[in-house]
Amino acid sequence: MISSFSSECLLNIFENFLTGNNDLKNCILVNRNWSSLAISVLWKNPLTETLKVKQSISVITTYITCLPQESKDSLIANGLQLPEKVLRRELYDYPSHLQILNYQNLYDAIIDWIEESHQEDIMFHQYQLLDHIFRMFMVKCINIRRIDISNLDDSTKIIHFPLLPNSDEFLSNVKEFSCNGSRNSDFIYLLSQKCTQINSFHLKGQNNGLARLIDMQKVPIKSLEVDFRTMPILSIEKVIQKNSNSITKLKLTGSSRLFRIDCQNLKELVLDLNMDLVGLAKKFGVSIFPKLVKLDISIINLNLKFICKFLKNHGGIKYLYIRKSCYLAYLNDTSEIGDLMKILVKYCHNLVEYRGPFSILYEEINECFLLKLFKACLNLEKLWFWGENQLVNISELVTILSNYVPKRLNTLYMDPLWVIDVDSLDIFLNEHKNLDLDIPFLKTSREEYV
Template sequence: MAYQLPDDCLNEIFEYLEMDKFTLHSCLLVNRLWCEISVRILWRNILNFKFGKKRSFKIETSILSTLIACLPNESKNILHDNNIFISTPTSKPLLFNYVSFCKSLSIYGFNRIIIGALESRKSLAKHRNSLVANEIIKMFATQISSLKHLTYHRKPFYNLNISFPHFPGARELSELYCDSDLPSDFFYQLSQICHNLQSISIDFCKIITDEIKELISSQNNLKNLILSSSNGNWTDIIPTITNHSNTITKLKLYSNCDSSFSFVSSFSNLQELMISFLIGDLKDLEILQYVNFPKLQILKIPFYNCSKPEYIMNFLENNGKNLKKLYIGECTNKTLNLSISKFCPNLKSLFIMFTNGELDVLKTILISCQYLESIKILCGNYHLSEKEVLETVVKYSPNNFRELKIQHTTNSDAFPNDLESFFISWERRTPKKLLSFMIIDYKEYNYNYGNFCEVLEVIKKYVDLGTIKFMTKSKEKESEEEEEFYIF
């Protein structure tokens, strides 16, 4: 007699498979119990899939047809009355109330699916697409009892006429990603029912309403705040934000216009800080250079202006000891790079720019930062050569080192035999550690000095031997820290 695991055990096992969509899909056909558990997890965030374009379109169309099948008869009649006919997967009653499983909702994501699946390009297309979107969103509002994540962005191409309904299930909302110019009643509704948001991300446009301020003010324990600005700034909302300076531990600021960030100095409990900006006036950075953040572990500053590297150096002198992860992109300054080996001895992950001739700086960092596990290095053109990087990393990297990321700016100078020599030397290291070897923007022309097929053969050989785990990412995915894509 076959033994059936208890339901709670199956649930716990399947939760571990949440990020493995392929395995979860295979569980759908085992039996009804496995199917129900898998479906509940898969529909928790139905837009969280990453496939090729053709595969994604097929999945998006399937999602839309299933949602149409879930619509109440009243909504279906409204669509029919407007000559909108969308096929459903079955004429029979659905096995599950799929919509009720959803915990994450993206208004922009569903707009994209609707427009793409309906392929509407006629003069009335926007009205028809908006009608479908509103009926689906109304269904979500009535069927989802506990919404955790909500994304509501307006994109020019997908800017449909959406009316956000009363959404009782949003009372449990923990993450919100939105634009500042959304209708004020949207922010007012959330401010009345959502008081436990853990994470808020706002893209600031020209409009900042009192309702936005009230929503932020009404939060009890806000921990993660992301502010971005492309055609507006967040100046008017700074007093409201700083009221949460004691609870916020992660702060990310993105701006390509005149948006001050000196207010960061009041956030004494920060564990992670990212500031991405086009520097014109460095007065804000000048203010921050001597501020102490005793709990800061992650610092990311894409530093586009190196005219005052001493500001960053002073900041590292005050805060570098506790840093575990450091990203200083777009700045090539030898003195600044050397200061990292002095002020940041406990780093585990690092990305900085080395110019050609700074191999000694890389060596110094590898020797000084004995806890370093991962490093990302640009190779080619005015940067270090890949061949020299491989030789230096295998010789001087600390015992805990386990991940090397290389991004080519020009063709690689490493031959297949250089890669093989590196892998052999790595295999002989003590203690032995599996190396995650990543090439960013991995393309055939990266290795024009050697036969590309030979490069692949060398890499595959040491993947099969268990010496390395090979990964590749596009430059965009690496910057967004998305999941890896394996060649083999």
């Protein structure tokens, strides 16, 4: 049975279904093919934020073992004491599997290794070790997909590794870049001379080097996440606007005018902005993205009427998430929520997931928005509701809803102010045993009733 799985199938299983490194390490013991595939997954990003110090030290020990002999000799000549176990030649080429380079994680792990080995002159040895490991990476690592300098500490000294020999091939396949802060413009400028295939940017902070890096890409930008606490510099706005038609995923946080760009192929839009509320809201309401399927929005003081106006032109949306803000969390007038419900029922028939405000108040059962939503949106799978401003007993409604629950619905999170009696809940759950139901008012879940 084991031999019947193709390597491609096994790799997909290892990358997406196994729950942790221990599972993968067990796979190493099965046979040579499983071992090779499991190692490739374990070592594509071996230094993560969640890794314990002992594990980080183990990774650096392996990297030192994989260094060429001349590097080890140079480190020893400069006073770094290497333990006996790293002086041997490593039989397996672990560094060659590296795909995600997080500079800060590597930087910290090397400090941990040096401190663990009780070395003196920590900063000198750290720089020496960083330099030799990066020189090894330039030769062995040709599958780097992501460079991440988003979590750099202010005290971190960054090595300009784009200047090292063989850096062209090392950087040739980078597809994703993450950056936090306005520092290291010169380093990012150096990257722009070598990295020209990046199609995904995660940016927090800005500088001229970053504008240059974006502008030098020879491939269309597909994914862009921007978090600017100040207005973006003009050079960055211009280079992003040049790529507007290729962007399929856009996330804007903080202060940004980039929402005004025209993205005709946009499929996912995430907004959490805090500037120019009136102007932004008006622009948002009339914007049209023909291919949009996901909207995740949280804008302080944004009036729901602008979201309603937007949704009228975007009936293809499948995933709609409206996050609480100071305004929405304490909305006393439910008329705006009622208007939103009408828009969902009338225009958003393709909804698969909805998380946002909802009002279940009704004078007649047939006028209940939840019943109408169930009838109009047959592809619903997940619902999370909030926004009610008074207790509402839905016991009678629940028994009627049972006949209209969409077949694919598997998650229903009720508003904390919805009240339901146990008998009505029993009837509902017996007819929908596969539904994950969360009722905050009762502080209970489906498992206690089945």
